[in-house]
Amino acid sequence: MNLIKKSLSSILKSIATQQFASHSHNLQHHRTIVKVRLKWVKNRGLDHIIDVQTDLKAACLLKEAIVRSPVGYLTAKSLADSQKILGLTVPTLRFIRRYPTLFEEFPHPKYPSLPCFKLTHIAKILHDQELKVFDDNHTDLVQRLSKLLMMTTNRMVALQSLHPLKWDLGLPDDFDKNLIRKFPDHFRIVKGTNGLACLKLVQWPEEYAVSELQKMNEKSTIDDGSPPGYREFKRGKAALEFPMSFPRGYGAQKKVKAWMDEFQKLPYISPYEDSRGIDPDSDLMEKRIVGVLHEFLSLTLYKKTKRNYLRSLREELNLPHRFTRIFTRYPGIFYLSLKCKTTTVALREGYRRGRLVNPHPLTRHRDKFHHVMRTGLIYRSKGIDILPQLDNVVDEEDTGEEESDEEEIEMNDECYEDGSSDADTGGDEG
Numbered sequence: 001m002n003l004i005k006k007s008l009s010s011i012l013k014s015i016a017t018q019q020f021a022s023h024s025h026n027l028q029h030h031r032t033i034v035k036v037r038l039k040w041v042k043n044r045g046l047d048h049i050i051d052v053q054t055d056l057k058a059a060c061l062l063k064e065a066i067v068r069s070p071v072g073y074l075t076a077k078s079l080a081d082s083q084k085i086l087g088l089t090v091p092t093l094r095f096i097r098r099y100p101t102l103f104e105e106f107p108h109p110k111y112p113s114l115p116c117f118k119l120t121h122i123a124k125i126l127h128d129q130e131l132k133v134f135d136d137n138h139t140d141l142v143q144r145l146s147k148l149l150m151m152t153t154n155r156m157v158a159l160q161s162l163h164p165l166k167w168d169l170g171l172p173d174d175f176d177k178n179l180i181r182k183f184p185d186h187f188r189i190v191k192g193t194n195g196l197a198c199l200k201l202v203q204w205p206e207e208y209a210v211s212e213l214q215k216m217n218e219k220s221t222i223d224d225g226s227p228p229g230y231r232e233f234k235r236g237k238a239a240l241e242f243p244m245s246f247p248r249g250y251g252a253q254k255k256v257k258a259w260m261d262e263f264q265k266l267p268y269i270s271p272y273e274d275s276r277g278i279d280p281d282s283d284l285m286e287k288r289i290v291g292v293l294h295e296f297l298s299l300t301l302y303k304k305t306k307r308n309y310l311r312s313l314r315e316e317l318n319l320p321h322r323f324t325r326i327f328t329r330y331p332g333i334f335y336l337s338l339k340c341k342t343t344t345v346a347l348r349e350g351y352r353r354g355r356l357v358n359p360h361p362l363t364r365h366r367d368k369f370h371h372v373m374r375t376g377l378i379y380r381s382k383g384i385d386i387l388p389q390l391d392n393v394v395d396e397e398d399t400g401e402e403e404s405d406e407e408e409i410e411m412n413d414e415c416y417e418d419g420s421s422d423a424d425t426g427g428d429e430g
Helices: 002-029 044-068 092-097 121-136 138-150 159-169 175-182 212-223 228-232 254-265 283-299 307-311 325-329 361-373 381-392 413-418
Strands: 040-043 103-107 115-119 156-158 187-191 197-201 304-306 334-337 344-347 406-409
Touching: 040 044, 040 334, 044 092, 044 115, 044 121, 044 159, 044 334, 044 344, 044 361, 092 103, 115 121, 121 138, 121 361, 138 156, 138 159, 138 175, 138 197, 138 283, 156 159, 159 175, 159 197, 159 304, 159 307, 175 187, 212 283, 283 304, 283 325, 283 344, 304 307, 307 344, 325 334
Parallel strands: none
Antiparallel strands: 040 406, 103 115, 156 197, 187 197, 304 344, 334 344
16 A cells, blocks of 8 residues: 555656646746847838739739630729729729730720720730740649648648739649649648638648758758758757848847847747647747748748738648737848738848849749730730740849848837738738
8 A cells, every 4th residue: 555655656746847847848938038129121122023013913813814704805894893802003994004015905896885805915925835834833833832731730721812822822823623633642622610612732742841941951051061960950959040131230239139149049840840739928939930931931932922811821820810020020031011002021031132032934934924014015916026035034023223222110010910901801900
């Protein structure tokens, strides 16, 4: 009997010790890093890129709508309420008439007073070329979409959350039909718990479960001659550092440098690992959130997206309700733009001197589309002969402005969180 009591006492003591150790561990990982409040700095170069691509995206969406139309054209009446959906700051009818090289206006067959718009010959050729780009890069497309689903808690995302991201992720207009049919071993459509149709990952491709930050560190390790064994780090235990490019004047501040040094020393949690066991109020969780947002933006073609698009994936990515404060807390990693009556978040490392660092084949094709879009009538009729010259078009991201062309603005986190509207959704959540 005494032996049983001693054994029971020993077990209880062991449990109490483990609970104390666990509590101490949580205390160590609780928020201990002192946050430095920074001013928002406007970057004219990145703002210019977002401004240009807003019009480019709208033109491409109009092109897709015309292609989908069974009659091959859109009427002025059907375009009347599309301004907010397209993210335009001017009426759609005025916008589409700006680009006669892409959209040809003609009277309706039955109602001559009703303007209609169809694709020009050059626009059709560019569309066919775009389809070929999708076919040539289907492996990359499957990988990016798989990685997005791998970051979610249930390996699936509602289609209504994916459709607004088609442009950013480089998905074909009919990805929810043809892509699933072409790759049944990777994706399928299922009904979610909320009754919505969702895109689900069929199998877990382990070779994709490596983040962009891990790839960057692997490359730098190989380049500097470090032992290959270092790359075999255990995920979640290596203190990988995020590349940072601070706005002018911040990088040299002692408080900012000390803060970022502490942050960089925290263990890196891969966005492809289960994070539900991490203390949600810890610095470790904050670094994990930064890692998820960094990886998501790395998967986009232009290394940027609208803040509301990320909000629609908040639960799937296991992000806290007020996660967008992270963008203003880490201005060396992210940039927030308020151009075009919306809030866009960009990855600073994705651009250098106003240009994409690693342009995707689809972004290069879109450069051609934009070149024709803003060029005069030379591309209508005989100008088609000039089409081959588009292969030499310089990337449209070149703004001719330096990255240091920045301006400090007094704006805190709350201004971003509550104060701006979004052209796509009719306003941000609180």
